[in-house]
Amino acid sequence: MKEIIKALGNVIFKMPQGFYVTFKHLFKKPVTLDYPRRKKPMVPRYRGRHYLERYEDGTERCVCCGLCAAACPADAIYMEPAENEKGERYSKVYEINLLRCIFCGFCEEACPEEAIFLGQEYEFSSDNRNSFIWTKEQMLVPHPRKDNPFKWIYRRVRKVYGVTDKGK
């Protein structure tokens, strides 16, 4: 008798509450993303793949000073310097091993020329280990970028941390 009353009470008072909860959630926006087809917008400060920037006249910003390689805690950056016809220093070889890279952004911070920036892309999967060593050609932007959003964020972050631009 006790069980019957308890069961009936559950059916009348408690079960509708549970049903209401699940029904309410039926109309809420799904959290799951239809991933490969639809991608989540990353936050502006997200650190993904690297970009090498150019000056407005199209020459590379990187002068192969080696500060990024020195700052890199994962020892992922390798570079070889050379001189162009004007006698300016530039990097002949600039490689980042993405398997070693931990995407900390120290290279971005260390760079005095604002040449390297971390972008938003994060899909690097490959079936070949060699393809994870990214060369200069892969990272160099084809044209000088007018408004590099990462640069803006980077400057703001530096300001927040009280780091002043050395040259200016």
Added chain:
Amino acid sequence: MLEVVLISSLKVVVVMIGVLTACAYATYLERKIVAFMQHRIGPLYAGPYGLLQPIADAVKLIFKEDVVPNNVERWMYTLAPIISFVPAMLTFAVVPFAADATIFDHEVKMVISDLNIGVLFIFAVTSLGIYGIVLAGWSSGSKYSLMGGLRSSAQMISYEVSYSLSIIGVILVANTLSLRELVEQQASVGDWYIWRQPLGFLLYLTCAIAETNRLPFDLPEAESELVAGYHTEYSSMRFATFFIGEYGNMLAVSAVGTTLFLGGWQGPYLPSFIWFLIKVFLFMFFYIWLRATFPRFRYDQLMAFGWKVLLPLALLNAMVTAAVVML
């Protein structure tokens, strides 16, 4: 004579195809609704909105390797899926799915066979489905299957009693066993037997879920304890047959519930067939809703609930109804 045979076989083909399609799309519906209730998106890739997913599943299951373990009881192992599949389909033989229609000057009853003991036939047939599950559990030669089969037999016997008793109320009020007559008696919404037998409807719903081994009564296939229960050792199309059987049973129970309590195909404005489909869909939605809402019973809770709660309530319902009808 020829015409009768022709019309009957046509009806059989149409109902069979309809039920099998409905079974396939019940899986789609379930996956989608449960997904939305859990903030997921469900199948999306096969066709627009994943609408071809059931077909993709069917093709996959047909082309899968049919693995038969060494120590199975061959005959029973082969027979079991069929035994659980056939009764689910047989139920639809007596369920009227639309109003009688006149096609080419022929009076066509929209029911395969208008048995005068339809309700009894349904009881007889649905009880047979248990054999498939029990035999599958026993013949697989695996402890998980055996446990699933045993649980299922105990559960089904416990709930079968209340299941039958829950309908007795309706039969007492309606004074007929023919499903067609039952539907005709529920012409308007006020005449639906759900209003005259609310407790009976509740009991029917509960027992029907237990009968079809669905959550929260899905102990025979409790995956967290028994791998997959009675169909652990089945693969490929044999497994698919069990699967269709389960969903067919769900549909059968929904269709019978619709006919007994919700007025079958009766309804205003829309064609009768559409009304029938809507009501069956509501039943199915409830099933899925329940699955997304409540966790599984513990085994002793299940038994206690069946014998100590459902059976006395069903008996009480039958007794009170009988007394009222007598007066």
